[in-house]
Amino acid sequence: MPPREALSERNSNNTMAQSNADVKARKNGKSTNASRAPSASAFPTPPASSARSGYESVYSAPSSSFQASSQQHSLAERNAWLADDVDVNEILESSQDYAERSDQLEHYGDLPTKIVGVRYYNGYANAGQQILILREPGNPYDGNAIRIDNVAGDQIGHIPRKVAAKLAPYIDNRLLHLEGQLAGEIGQFDCPLTVHMYGADPNTAEGQSLQEKMAADKLPTKALKEAERKRKQEEKERLAAARRAAVAAKGKYTNQASSAGDSSTNPMDLSDILEASERINPREISGAAEKLGATEEDLKNMPMAAKPDGIKTQMLPYQLQALQWLLDQESPKPPGSTNEESVQLWTQSNTNGRYTNLATQFVTSERPELASGGLLADDMGLGKTLEMISLLVADAGKGTTLVVAPLSVMSNWSGQIATHVKESHKLEVYTYHGAGRVKMSAEDFEKYDVVVTTYQTLAMDYMPKNSSKQPEKRLRSTGLYSVKWRRVILDEGHNIRNPKAKGTAAVTALMSRSRWVLTGTPIVNSLKDLYSLLRFVGVSGGLQQLDIFNRVLVRPMKNGDVSATWLLKLIMQSFTLRRRKEMAFIDLKLPPLEEFVHRVDFTEKERERYDALEKQAKGALNTFENKGTAATYSHLLEVLLRMRQCCNHWQLCGERVTNLLAQFEKAKTVALTPENMKALQDILQVQIESQEDCPICLESLHQPVITSCGHSFGQECIAKVIETQHKCPMCRAELKDETCLVPPARDGGEDSADEDLDVTQSSSKLEALMHILEATKGNGNKTVIFSQWTRFLDIVQSRLDKDGYKYCRLDGTMSAQKRDGALQQLEGDKDTTVMLASLGVCAVGLNLTAANNVILNDTWWAPAIEDQAVDRVHRLGQQKETRVFRLVMDKSIEEQTILVQKDKRKLMMVAFSEKSNKRDSARTGRLADIRKLLA
Incomplete structure (x- = not known):
């Protein structure tokens, strides 16, 4: 240090x-x-x-x-x-x-x-x-x-x-x-x-x-x-590194050829598949981030609490260590003059007794306010809920705890409390949610040990309908803001990572003695994600202000300042407990996880079609860099989408978006026909995936929509503009009302059935997928096949029917009842060996341990989405060795995306380099990625 x-x-x-x-x-x-x-x-x-x-x-x-x-x-x-x-x-x-x-x-x-x-x-x-x-x-x-x-x-x-x-x-x-x-x-x-x-x-x-x-x-x-001199030197070094990498990459891979459409090709056994694949460990990069927190040896030697008498579930040693940490964090002791270690970044001088904040160098003679709580950021599947329930039982009778959770997991809390807590120590749980909830006072809430609500309900209590002014932070006569809670627990706490969002304001306005954030991903996009969480739990000394947080951490980290990395490490150690399931002392006894990149060759005709699209994309990139209009940028993103779809199946990359753009050349807006709406949704999905900003608020697209003139916005922002101006702020095209807005296709780019799609046609990637299924079937093996495009799942489904596989399906077009039925079928029917799944739907909140093989058919811009999908299969409860196959077309945009993902992991998880909130800077960063994709 x-x-x-x-x-x-x-x-x-x-x-x-x-x-x-x-x-x-x-x-x-x-x-x-x-x-x-x-x-x-x-x-x-x-x-x-x-x-x-x-x-x-x-x-x-x-x-x-x-x-x-x-x-x-x-x-x-x-x-x-x-x-x-x-x-x-x-x-x-x-x-x-x-x-x-x-x-x-x-x-x-x-x-x-x-x-x-x-x-x-x-x-x-x-x-x-x-x-x-x-x-x-x-x-x-x-x-x-x-x-x-x-x-x-x-x-x-x-x-x-x-x-x-x-x-x-x-x-x-x-x-x-x-x-x-x-x-x-x-x-x-x-x-x-x-x-x-x-x-x-x-x-x-x-x-x-x-x-x-x-x-x-x-x-x-x-x-x-000085900055210009430094930039020139860095560019010189970057070009030199790129040249060395290009030389090293030549001839690195040899790929098995696939014969699209020829189902009579000799089947490959598993050893052939593995030999033709490249073994990878994408989490190795993310693991470097743990160096910012406590070392594995320190985590292993943490003190352990006794299991509370009221917990009937057997708790693992690392979970009892978490309980002791939770108890200690709720009762922090200020730094002493003889203690060289800092407490939440505060130290006390042994000469004058004053307290100094190490981040801001602020000095005071008053005892600093310390946060009671922190971030419980254990890996998904390690039992954060059980660890927190054990804290509730250990501290029972001292006040009411409020749990704020996404709607999809809200009921999990009452169920888990009933499962883990003895009847003799029963916790009274009340669910406060929905339009029919009754008006309750502080005395009403305090009759319960735990109150569970959702972020939406909390936001409604914070700012009711038609309110435009944020209320003062004070106790009210009724509702969730009438109580000073014993503690507030945010489940999936990364939901508050945007400091300007209503949900963030709502949770920050709550009054409580202790505050906890539960999340397996404390940093999703940037270091500013961490800021909102720290502010919620009560960081002090000036860091609770975003402008100060920017100056002492965000900018220095961006500039590679070593002392900023040390400061970030100190912050993580002070407020966060994070253990990964790969750590030896955790000892979940999970079977091994092996991940492979399985490269596939295009057929000659597929290559011709792909090369034509790539040429078009490079031309679009050149046009945008020269003209720089919104229309040329949208065209560039659209061609990239078609290139990615072409990698899965040549039928997916239709001409409808090109036809739509041609219509925009003639008129500012287009009629919202079913065909045009699908094309607009294609454009919108690319903007969502490439993390475009809303042009009005300059934040990442929130509740994204696209207008009939082809521009994407956050729904609330453009709705307010339409209400007052009835014109698009980008091109001034008339927008009469919100019927001119098109929402995204359901659940991450999924399309409804396409009547023009011939689902009987094959492709090189489909043949490679079927080879893997054939090689891994038997011995109770089950496979989850992920894709972000339901149209491709339709094609795979047709092939499974043809080859006699019994399967189930899970995508965003299905009702909750049908989704539950699919999960039960995968787990309970031994003959169902395949699940077709939408990547967007299955990234969070599901247990798919009935399967032990994963096939990722297409690459996703954000690598965390793929990691979360894999973690649905490889988690506590998995009994078999798990294999993950990423199907990647050789010499294609998919291969380049893997490299971009690797860079993103480094940026987000190691250097925490910032994603700009400024539209032009953000787009500059994405153009750099696009140039890599087309290199």
Whole structure:
């Protein structure tokens, strides 16, 4: 572990973010300004008669324009909600939008200055301590005033008048984003300060104009030159590595040829299949992430609690270790002056007794607020629910626990509690959900040990129908917000990873003594996923503010800062318990899991069709890079989709999307015929898979829809635009009402039956699939065949009928009753040896251990989706050796996708490199991926 001085040094050179104007409000109105007397060198706080809205963050224009902006965005919510049909991912208005994207800006330079008027500041200061910069356009003593606060929201002083006069126009016009940190100790009258300046991409017109203005105002831009030098060096190294990889890859693979459509080909036995496949271990990369947490040896030696008397289930040793950790986390002890270890990033000095936060270098003499709870992030299938139930029993009688869960697993909690808890220690469980739920007070809820609800119900209680303003955080007379809970448990807690979503706001507003997040995937896309979870459990010291989180972790991690990696490791150790089922001491006694890439050759005719599509894709990429319009980008994504479909079966890649795009050339909108709706859904699905952003809110598509003019949005965002403007914000085409919106095909790109599809035709991949089925049948083996396209499952189903296989099917077009029947058939009927399954439907929430072989027919952009599908089969309860076959067409986009997936695993799980929230930056990253796919 690097010494603390290394982190402090990094803090003194690293970037800082500033706060919004609501920092003090989060302190329940506490302020030290009232006791301060004005001085010649300080800008006193305006008198009480001044409106608080006159104090704006550095992201805000003066209050008049800020108020106009607020009025423009305060729109009524949609009226078409059903009783509990609330979108927990709806984006709420946020005053921190610019702060949230601050890590995407370019560093222009650093301005040394000072803080004046510090004589009335009673706090402490360290060199490298992070501070907050707030613009005060309403300050009656100086309209250019810029105030400096510590991360707790207490005023330190102001920037000198002359410097503020120079910087204020950049802030008010949102040309620069300012961050800062103390450069030395506080003196009698002032304190040295370094202001870091960030702005738009310097290669854009906006960036060029900014550089010219800064040069005229004699503001430093030295950091830009250093960044450009570094970029050139990295590009040179990347090209050299690519050349070495290309040389090494030549002649690496030899592939068995398949004869599409010729079912008389000599069958291959299992040894032939395995010999023709490449053994892989995709989880090996993800495992590197565990280095950020406790080591396996440390986890093995954790103390163990005694099993509670009320638990009747036999608990494994690692589960009892988890129980002890849960108990300890709920009663954290502050750091002591003689203890060298930090507690939740806080340390205490052995000389003056003050507490210092290692992330922000914030110093206080008051005992810090510590989080009671944390993140239980054990691998899927290790028993997180049982571990948490054992905590409930061990702590029974001390208050009511609220469990918030997705609807699909809500009933699991009452069932699991009944299964694991002795009748003599029975926990009273109440399910609070649905339109028929009764109005309940705190006294009503407190009659139960456990209350179970859903994210949707919680969001409805938080912001009822037609509400547009977030409520204050306070106890109410009835409902879920009338209680201060003993603890709140979030099942599948990664659902709150978006800090601006309604569901996240709803859970954060709950009052409780302890807070827990249960998730097997604490980080799905980026490090910011972790931020929302940490804020919920109660991280302190400044990290609970996203702009500060960006400055100390997100940007430094992106830049490869070693001390940031150390800090992230410290955070994971402080708040998270994560064990993987592969760890030796877990000893689940699971049979081995072997994964293979099984490469398949195109036939000559298939290759001709694929090569034509690839040529078209490269042309579309070239056109987009030259013209850069939304239409050319959609065309590029559409051709990529057809290339992927062609890898499965040549019949899947029809011409309907091409025909649709031709219609857009003639008119802005198209008629929503069944054929056109299918084509629009194809386009939308590609945008979903490639993680496109909603052009309105710049967040990942939430409840995605596509318009009759071919543009994709989050449903709530475009619904509000239609309500007020009735025009598409991208092309200004008329959108009369929401009937112009087309939702995605059901469950991840699934199509309804296609009457034009000849399901009797074969393909190279289908023949390879049948060879594997033939080679693995018998001895009680069962196989799950995954695909994201139900049309391909239709083709496979026809072939299974022809060859006499008994099978069941599970996809998004089926009712819940039929899905349950399919699961029962797979498990209970020994003659049913195959399940056809939609990848999107089966990624979570199912137990498929009746099967022991998995065939993944098509590659998925997000590797975690494939991993979760495999984990449905290889989990606790699996009795047989499990094999996974990824069918990949040789020399195709699928082969390149495997490489892109490998990079994504590294980015998300090791470096936690950020997916940009800024649309242009995000698209730039995806274009880099597309270039790799077409390399």
